[in-house]
Amino acid sequence: MSKVNEVEIQKQYIEKVKEMNKGKKLKYTILTMGCQLNENDSEKLSGMVEQMGYTKTENAEEADLALFNTCCVRENAEDKLFGKVGELKRIKEKRGTIIAIGGCMMQEKHITDKLHESYPYIDIIFGTHTLHKFPEDLYISIKEKNKIDDIINIDGEIYENLPIKRDSKIKASVTIMYGCNNFCSYCIVPYVRGRERSRKPEDILKEVKELAQNGYKEITLLGQNVNSYDGGEINKNGKTIKYKFANLLRDVNNIEGIERIRFVSPHPKDFTDDVIEAIRDCDKVCKLIHLPLQSGSTNMLKIMNRKYTKEQYLELVRKMKEQIPNLVLSTDIIVGFAGETEDDFEETLDVVRKVKFEQVYMFIYSRRVGTLGDKMENQIPEEIKHKRFDRLKELVESQIEENNKKYIGTIQKVLVEGTSKNNPNMLTGRTGSNKVVVFEGSKDLVDTIIELKIVSEHMWYLKGKI
Numbered sequence: 287m288s289k290v291n292e293v294e295i296q297k298q299y300i301e302k303v304k305e306m307n308k309g310k311k312l313k314y315t316i317l318t319m320g321c322q323l324n325e326n327d328s329e330k331l332s333g334m335v336e337q338m339g340y341t342k343t344e345n346a347e348e349a350d351l352a353l354f355n356t357c358c359v360r361e362n363a364e365d366k367l368f369g370k371v372g373e374l375k376r377i378k379e380k381r382g383t384i385i386a387i388g389g390c391m392m393q394e395k396h397i398t399d400k401l402h403e404s405y406p407y408i409d410i411i412f413g414t415h416t417l418h419k420f421p422e423d424l425y426i427s428i429k430e431k432n433k434i435d436d437i438i439n440i441d442g443e444i445y446e447n448l449p450i451k452r453d454s455k456i457k458a459s460v461t462i463m464y465g466c467n468n469f470c471s472y473c474i475v476p477y478v479r480g481r482e483r484s485r486k487p488e489d490i491l492k493e494v495k496e497l498a499q500n501g502y503k504e505i506t507l508l509g510q511n512v513n514s515y516d517g518g519e520i521n522k523n524g525k526t527i528k529y530k531f532a533n534l535l536r537d538v539n540n541i542e543g544i545e546r547i548r549f550v551s552p553h554p555k556d557f558t559d560d561v562i563e564a565i566r567d568c569d570k571v572c573k574l575i576h577l578p579l580q581s582g583s584t585n586m587l588k589i590m591n592r593k594y595t596k597e598q599y600l601e602l603v604r605k606m607k608e609q610i611p612n613l614v615l616s617t618d619i620i621v622g623f624a625g626e627t628e629d630d631f632e633e634t635l636d637v638v639r640k641v642k643f644e645q646v647y648m649f650i651y652s653r654r655v656g657t658l659g660d661k662m663e664n665q666i667p668e669e670i671k672h673k674r675f676d677r678l679k680e681l682v683e684s685q686i687e688e689n690n691k692k693y694i695g696t697i698q699k700v701l702v703e704g705t706s707k708n709n710p711n712m713l714t715g716r717t718g719s720n721k722v723v724v725f726e727g728s729k730d731l732v733d734t735i736i737e738l739k740i741v742s743e744h745m746w747y748l749k750g751k752i
C-alpha cells in the first residue's frame with residue numbers, strides 16, 4: 287500500500303471515530319515524556335485525536351481518552367508510567383476511560399510484558415513505527431471492544447500530512463529525520479526508533495513555509511542526529527547535488543517570516559565544515575549550538591562508541607568559535623558510565639572548564655536493558671556517581687553565574703512564551719541563546735518577539751525591562 291493511501295485510510299478512520307463520538311463532548315488527556323521529538327509526536331497524536339471529536343483536558347479525572355507517549359531514555363520514566371497507569375484504573379472503572387500507551391518504551395518487550403501482566407485494563411499499546419495508525423487502533427478498540435497491540439519492529443515509513451495540533455502559536459518543531467545509526471553504548475534509542483530515515487527536502491520546506499504563513503517565527507529542526515540528515519540527490523539550478531543538512535539550513539533561512547532557527551541534536555562527528563559555514567552565513571540560525579559531549583575522556587568516549595576523541599571535540603569547538611561570531615554552546619554530559627575512573631571524570635571537568643558552556647544538561651548514567659552499557663561489568667556505584675555529579679554541578683553553576691553577568695546592560699531579542707510559572711504577574715521568554723528572561727509586561731506581548739534590556743541575573747534566569 288502506498289504511503290499516501292495509508293494516510294488517506296487513517297483520515298477515513300478519523301471520520302468514522304468522529305461520527306461515533308458525535309454529540310458526546312468527549313475529552314482527552316495526554317502525558318508526554320522525554321525529548322522534543324516525543325513532544326512533536328504528541329502534537330501529531332493530539333491533532334488526530336482532536337479531529338476525532340475530543341477536546342483536551344489537563345484533568346485525568348474527566349478524560350474519556352488517556353494517552354501516554356513514553357520515553358525509555360531514563361530509568362525513572364518507567365516508574366512514572368506504571369504509577370500513572372495504576373492511578374487510571376479507578377478513573378477507568380468510573381467513566382470507562384480508554385487508555386492508550388505509545389512511544390519508545392512500547393518497543394521494549396520487558397515493558398509490554400509487564401503492562402500485559404500487571405495492567406490488563408490498558409486498551410491500546412502502540413509503538414514508534416505505528417503512531418500514524420492511531421485512528422484505526424482507536425476505532426477498532428471502541429467498535430469491537432478489543433485490546434490492541436500495534437507494535438512492529440521494522441523501521442517505520444515516513445507519513446506526511448497527518449493532522450497536527452501545535453502547542454504554541456509562535457514556535458514549532460519540525461522533525462526532519464527519524465531513527466539513529468550510531469549505537470552509542472549507553473543509549474536505547476537506535477533499538478526503539480530504528481535506523482535513520484530522512485524526510486524529503488520539499489516536504490520539510492513546505493511544512494516550514496506553511497508555518498511561516500500561519501505566523502510562526504521560531505522553528506526547531508529535530509532529529510536524533512540532525513547533521514547526518516540525507517535529503518538524497520536533487521536538481522538545484524541545473525546541477526545534481528547531494529542535499530545535506532547545510533543545504534536545509536540555508537533553504538529554511540530563506541523562508542520569509544521565520545525569524546529564528548534552532549536544531550537538536552547534532553553529533554560532533556558529523557559537524558562538517560559546510561554545516562559550520564551555513565550556521566555562520568544564516569542570520570536566522572541561533573548562535574547557541576547544542577554539541578553533546580557525553581564525556582571529556584577519550585577512553586570513555588571510545589567505550590561509549592562516540593567516534594571522536596577529547597582532542598577532536600576541543601578542536602571542533604575551536605574551529606566553530608573561530609568561524610561563527612558570538613557562538614555559544616550547550617551540551618549533554620553523562621556522569622558515571624560503566625568503567626569511568628576518577629581520571630576520566632577529571633577529563634570531563636577539564637573540557638567543561640575549557641569550553642565554558644552556556645548550558646549543561648547533566649545526567650547520572652542509568653542502565654538501559656538491551657544496550658551494551660548494561661552488559662558491562664564495571665558499573666560505577668551509585669554513591670560515586672552522585673558525588674561526581676555534584677562536583678560537575680558545582681563547576682557548571684559557578685560558570686553559569688559568571689557567564690550570566692555578561693548579559694547585564696545588553697539588549698536582547700526575546701520570544702515571549704507566556705506568564706512566569708513562579709510569578710503570574712510577570713512574563714517569561716527566551717533569548718536566541720535560550721536564556722530564560724522574566725519581565726513585567728502586558729499579556730498582549732505573548733507570542734511576539736520583543737527587545738528587552740537585561741537588568742539583573744539569577745542562576746536560572748535573567749531579569750529584563752522593556
Ligand code: SF4
Nearest residue numbers: 466468469470473475
Ligand atoms: S547519537 Fe548516540 S545518544 Fe544520540 S540517539 Fe543515537 S545512539 Fe543515542
